Amino acid sequence: MELASIILRHSVRALGHDRSSCSRCRRTPVAGEVVHVFETGKALCSLCLARLPEPERAPHHSERVHATDRRLAVIPKAA
Helix, strand or coil, X not given: CCXXXXXXXXXXXXXXXXXXXXXXXXXXXXXXXXXXXXXXXCEEEHHHHHHCCHHHCCCCEEEECCCCCCCCCCCCCCC
């Protein structure tokens, strides 16, 4: 199996049904992608944000899509 397809399947499965999709293209963003949320509640992927005219590209905030809702443990690396 191709690594890209494995990552894509894991990302989509981890998102669940409660995650939002891009308001413009309706695509579900994969893990690692940045979603831009506007004050109206509309969320756009980076591809759709780039298609907007420059004056309209001011999202309220941007957030990275995580692969899982659980936080990962950070363990000190042995020397």
